[in-house]
Amino acid sequence: MRVRILRQESPTAEPYWESFCYDGPTETSVAGMLDHLNFHDDILNDAGQKTRRIAWECSCMQGTCGACAMVINGMPALACDTFLRDLVAGRPEEEIVLRPLSKFPVIRDLVVDRASIQDNLKRSDVFIGSYQPMDDESFSHQYEAAKCLKCGLCLEVCPNYTNGNAFFGAVFANDCYLVHARNREKSREIKQTYARHFGSACSKSLSCMDVCPMRIPTIASMARLNRRVR
Amino acid sequence: MREALVIGSGIAGLSCAVRCAEQNMHVTLVSPHPSERAQSVMAAGGINAVTARCDEGDSVACHIEDTLKGGSWLGGKTAVTGLCTHAEDIITYLESIGTVFTIDRQGRPLRRAFGGQSHKRTYFCGSSTGKQIVSALVMEARRHEAAGTIVRRLHLHFHSALIEDGVCYGALLFDELRRVLVPINASAVVMATGGQNALFGKTTGSVLCDGYAAGRLFMQGALLKNLEFVQFHPTTLETDQKRMLVTEAVRGEGGRLFYEDGGRRVYFMEEKYGPGGNLMTRDVISREIYTTGREVLLDISFLNERLIDQRLQEVRDLCLKYRGIDVLTQPIPVAPSVHFFMGGLAVHLNHETSIERLYAVGECASMYHGANRLGGNSLLAAIYSGWVAADDLCQRADTRRRPVFAQAIAREQNRFAATFDSQSSFPVTYMRDMLADVMNEHMGIIRTEEGLAEGVESVEYYQSIADRIHYDPSVSAYANYSLTGILATAHASLSCALARKESRGAHYRSDAPQSRDDYAYSTLVSYDDGTYHTWLDREQAYES
Numbered sequence: 223m224r225v226r227i228l229r230q231e232s233p234t235a236e237p238y239w240e241s242f243c244y245d246g247p248t249e250t251s252v253a254g255m256l257d258h259l260n261f262h263d264d265i266l267n268d269a270g271q272k273t274r275r276i277a278w279e280c281s282c283m284q285g286t287c288g289a290c291a292m293v294i295n296g297m298p299a300l301a302c303d304t305f306l307r308d309l310v311a312g313r314p315e316e317e318i319v320l321r322p323l324s325k326f327p328v329i330r331d332l333v334v335d336r337a338s339i340q341d342n343l344k345r346s347d348v349f350i351g352s353y354q355p356m357d358d359e360s361f362s363h364q365y366e367a368a369k370c371l372k373c374g375l376c377l378e379v380c381p382n383y384t385n386g387n388a389f390f391g392a393v394f395a396n397d398c399y400l401v402h403a404r405n406r407e408k409s410r411e412i413k414q415t416y417a418r419h420f421g422s423a424c425s426k427s428l429s430c431m432d433v434c435p436m437r438i439p440t441i442a443s444m445a446r447l448n449r450r451v452r
Numbered sequence: 453m454r455e456a457l458v459i460g461s462g463i464a465g466l467s468c469a470v471r472c473a474e475q476n477m478h479v480t481l482v483s484p485h486p487s488e489r490a491q492s493v494m495a496a497g498g499i500n501a502v503t504a505r506c507d508e509g510d511s512v513a514c515h516i517e518d519t520l521k522g523g524s525w526l527g528g529k530t531a532v533t534g535l536c537t538h539a540e541d542i543i544t545y546l547e548s549i550g551t552v553f554t555i556d557r558q559g560r561p562l563r564r565a566f567g568g569q570s571h572k573r574t575y576f577c578g579s580s581t582g583k584q585i586v587s588a589l590v591m592e593a594r595r596h597e598a599a600g601t602i603v604r605r606l607h608l609h610f611h612s613a614l615i616e617d618g619v620c621y622g623a624l625l626f627d628e629l630r631r632v633l634v635p636i637n638a639s640a641v642v643m644a645t646g647g648q649n650a651l652f653g654k655t656t657g658s659v660l661c662d663g664y665a666a667g668r669l670f671m672q673g674a675l676l677k678n679l680e681f682v683q684f685h686p687t688t689l690e691t692d693q694k695r696m697l698v699t700e701a702v703r704g705e706g707g708r709l710f711y712e713d714g715g716r717r718v719y720f721m722e723e724k725y726g727p728g729g730n731l732m733t734r735d736v737i738s739r740e741i742y743t744t745g746r747e748v749l750l751d752i753s754f755l756n757e758r759l760i761d762q763r764l765q766e767v768r769d770l771c772l773k774y775r776g777i778d779v780l781t782q783p784i785p786v787a788p789s790v791h792f793f794m795g796g797l798a799v800h801l802n803h804e805t806s807i808e809r810l811y812a813v814g815e816c817a818s819m820y821h822g823a824n825r826l827g828g829n830s831l832l833a834a835i836y837s838g839w840v841a842a843d844d845l846c847q848r849a850d851t852r853r854r855p856v857f858a859q860a861i862a863r864e865q866n867r868f869a870a871t872f873d874s875q876s877s878f879p880v881t882y883m884r885d886m887l888a889d890v891m892n893e894h895m896g897i898i899r900t901e902e903g904l905a906e907g908v909e910s911v912e913y914y915q916s917i918a919d920r921i922h923y924d925p926s927v928s929a930y931a932n933y934s935l936t937g938i939l940a941t942a943h944a945s946l947s948c949a950l951a952r953k954e955s956r957g958a959h960y961r962s963d964a965p966q967s968r969d970d971y972a973y974s975t976l977v978s979y980d981d982g983t984y985h986t987w988l989d990r991e992q993a994y995e996s
Contacts, residue, residue, distance in 0.1 A: 233629070250692040257693070260927075264877045272877065274926035281489040281658045283694045284770070286583065289489045302693060303773070329607075329629065337606055340486055340594075349595040353548045361559075365552040365578060368587035372488045400591065404550040 223248070223310065224268065225255065227276060228321035230328045233335075237328070241268040244318075248310070252320070253280055253290055253302035256332075277331035285435055288373025292332045293321045298378035298433045301332075323378045325385065336374045338386040339393055346390070346415050348397045350404045359403040359446075367396040367443055369436040376430035376440070382423050390419040392430035392440045399443035416447045454850050455480065456842075457623055457638035459610050459665070462490030463582065463831060464814025465644030466589040467838030473596035475846040480636060482608040482625060484660070484930070487590050491646050491658035491815075492834065495582025496699040496766065498564060498574035499546075500828035501539035505560065510571035512536050519829060522568045522733055523794070523822020524957035524967065526678070526974055528995035531801055535820050535829075535836050542835050543575055551588040553577050554763070564763075565704045566827040568733040574828040579699055579766040582831060608634065609930045610665045612864070613641060613810060615672055616855045620810035624861060626930055631872065633865050635857065639850035640809045642841050643669070647793035647815040651942045653888030655790040656688055656697040666797055666816055667937030670944060675806040676977050677798035677818040677994055679941070680949035680959045683825055684897050685791030686737035687750055687784075691774040695789035700827040702752055702767055702784075703730045705759065709737070709786070711746040720744060735824050735958045738788035742897045749783035788897060792830060794821040794958065795948065798976055798994045802844035803837055811845060813837035818974070819995055823957020871932055876922035880932050883914060883921075887942055890914075895949055900963045904950040911943045944984055948975045951986040 223244045230237040246258035259265065260275045267273045278301065281287040285303035294304050295318060310316040326334035376392040377383045383391040398416040402409045421444070430440050454477055458469045461483040469479045483490075502515045515536040520527050543561070547553065553561035554576055566574040577584035596602040608625040611633055615621070622637035648663025649655045670676050687702070687709075688695040703709070709730050710717045721729030721740060730737075741748045752760065757780055760768055764779075771777040771784055797805050797812035799819055804811050814834045821829065894907030918939055923932045952975055954968040955961050973988040974995060989995075 247692060254693045261879070261881060263879075275879070275924060277928070279485075279489075281485065281491070281660045282494050283659065284494070284696055284774075286493055286580075287489045287658070289485065335607075335629075336486075340604070344594055344597050347598055349591050349598065350550055351595065353550060355550075361552060361555055364550075365584065368550075368552055368584050369580060370587070372486060397591070400550065400587075 223306070224317045225259070226317055226319045227331070229276070229331050230322070231274070231330065233327060233329055240273060243268050248306045250306060251302050252294055252304045252306070252318070253283060255306060256301060277333050279333045286371070288371030288435070291323060291373040291375050291378075293323060293378065295319050298323065298375040300373065300375070300435050303435055323374055325377050325383060326374060336372070339372050339374060339377070342386055342390045342394060342419070343397055346419060348394070348401055348412070348415070350401055351408055353404055354406050355404050356402070356406050356409070363439070363442050364400060364403050366436070366438050367399050370396050370438060371436060373435065375433045375435065379429045379433045381427050381429070382425055388419065389423045392434070395420045395440055395447065396438055396443050399447055402447060413447055421448060454478065454639045455637075456640050456642060456845055457482065457636050458642045458644060459483070459623060460490075460644030460646065460814070460816075461487040461604070462492035462644060462646060462814060462834070463585055463589060464834040464838045465642070466586070466593055467835045468642050468644060468813055468842045469602050470589065470592050470596060471839050471842035472846055473601040475842070476601065477846045479602045480605060480638070481593070481602055482605045482636070484607060484609050484628065486606060487586055489658075489660065490586065491661050493583040493586050494657065494697070495831055496579045496697065497566065497701045498576035498581050498828045499543070499831040500566070500569070500573050500826065501543045501575060501832065502536065502573055503540045503543060506573060507571040510573060514570050515539065515573060518569050519820065519826055520822065522826040523824055525972060526822030526957065527820050528992065530996050532820055534801070534840070535833060538836055538839070539832055542832060546585060546588065549588045549592045551577065552584050564701060565731060567700050567703065567731045568826045569828075574704070576701065579701060579764055585831065610645060610668070611933070612668055613672055613807070614857050615807055615810070618673065619808040619852070621854055621857070624864060626933070628928070628930070631929060633861065633868055635861055637854060640811060640845040640848070642811040642813060642845070643797065643816050644814045644838070645816045647796070648938075648941050648945070649790070650884060650938055651887065651891045651945065652790040653885060653892065654694050656685055656695050657791070661815070662934060662938055663941035664934035664937040667939070667941035667944070669797065669805070669807070669810070670979050671937065671940050673807060673979075674810065675798040675994075676941070676944050677795055677989070678823070678948065678974050679793075679795035679945035679977065680952050680975060681794035681823045681957055682790055682895065683734055683792040683794060683958050684738040684788040686734055686741055686788045687786040688789040688791070689771065689775060689784060690787060696770055696774060697791065698750060698767055698784055698786055702750060702764060705752070705763060706755055707750050707752045709741070709748055709750055710783075711744055711748050733824060734791070734827070735960070738897055739960060741786070741788055748786055750786045751783040752779055753781055753783065792825055794818060794823065794825055795945070800994060801996065803841035804844065809845075811841040813841050823959060868933065871923070871929065872925050874922040874925045877924045878921060880923045880927065880935055883918065883935055884938070887911065887914060887939065891942060895946060898960050898962050899949055900961065901950065901953070904946055907946045908943065908950065911939060911946060915939050915943065940979065944977045944979070947984045947986050948977055951975055
């Protein structure tokens, strides 16, 4: 199986493609495959040349932390949660293409700096303050929204999100919803913040929901936040 | 200005940082990754508390008793009393910051039964309790970040503490982006770096928790405690990439363990221990599964589908995704795996280590759980320990003269920079994997003096060569420099297990299967220039 990876040695270096031959188990995830490629005396590319080990980020290895978000065969996904069996589906000649998330600065290879996610939430005051929950807010939707991994997959796929300077994406909308649900006094203010950094520019492609590893129904957050400010 | 440096941003670190900020202490919260990557998000089951709405007959005294008993009477009564007494405040607090607990029709948080406990007192959030708490705490920390009382710094790994004459003045951190060591001064340093998973390779936890910080601090003079007590979670699912935890909640909801014998299902836990057999403590179940010598299965197929989807949805998803098992029709194959470390940095009741002004909270500290931890007590202890450390350090003035560490820092910096020049392609992972083999072989569920001594010998050998090998610099520099500290934690752990010539809680010696009264104390271990010295804490200097 051929694996092509977009690599970059440092934040300022030029990216380049490098291919590898993978002969490890196929009943594994992309994360397992990366581990396998890295775990040899030397790491060789498909031309047999010695190269650097592939940098990628991981923590939980079970799809609950969001560390290993990357673009796999054109789709933003978690490496530990994407299985080779689904990617090649009986076609072992199929190539697997990995690249880092493109909407964040690259640190090294598949590792990117996603600090802008947290920075945007901080600079727009997305926090509860005092806890005064709305009477009619669904606990089950709050539970879903609070599962957000801050992995950035929703931003990668979003046609409206570019660099996070003005439009903050689905990850932002879901946290705004949590503030709205938990502090009725802050509801008006957070809806305005939401409108400024999300509602006014979202073209409703809803691709964010397709790639969300937690399957968060962001559209439900949007519906609640789009209700007229009372 | 007084300033706390909190290292690690999981639940314990976040709780400590937020509590300090509430008391107007300025906090620098450092971690290599954001809180969402912390192992805390993987804690599935729940958090124990006796509240005003407790089961009939339950009380804080019962919770204390269960915790002490579960820990085979090694936990300190004063410490455990503090933990259990504050549990209701912690649940109230978590609700007040928006933690989405699973609720009943009246909107009140529900409780479930958990192993080793006399009453149903485990509050939970579906099967992602840890994640829900992290989400709420992150948002609360953000409030203080916006106010400037908490400053978060990412991409920083712990390197070492700045210590002089047994007093801590800050820490040296490795900046991954700039590839340099960065000193941060502080009135107090709080370690919240998690357990030592890397000692055993594949575990249920995060690969980021490796035991380096504890090992490095140990080599700098901090005492470690109770490292022999390693909890094996009895029900984990083997997959190619890791051991997936099948939460105890599955058994709390009625799941039954069995093995097959000639087409007959043998419910071995129920046969041996009665109807509550599936909810025995984790060490008992782990040993029982291990001694069956057979494939053990966990059955929940008889449970109502709606209940499974409401309360155990993540378990259903996990089995299907990683092993293609549908829990509605098939039992889950389970085996024990390393899950939690009761041992860690020795801390006093205020969570200060043996180094003045150096605190430890959460799993990297050894406190409350004694020889074994009850399910649902780790999230509780993570938050409570964060609070205790915060309250203590906030009321301490800091009028000390700060020593100059410039020379020592420059020396470390030079040594460190030299490792980048290595031409070697030898991956440090090889060393880690060899260590994990040694630990799994000699410090597993059942141990012997001979095996542990062999383990020490192997680790001593790795230690003797670790500094002489040049490693592949194309991996993270942290992975390379952390090896020495990880090996020290491993050596200390084996030493503790060797010294405890009895069986107690999670530590089982087949050559000494009984508990002994003269060992009813915690083990302490110190490091002095390559010498590992262990003794029993008979004076209860560290946990009373």
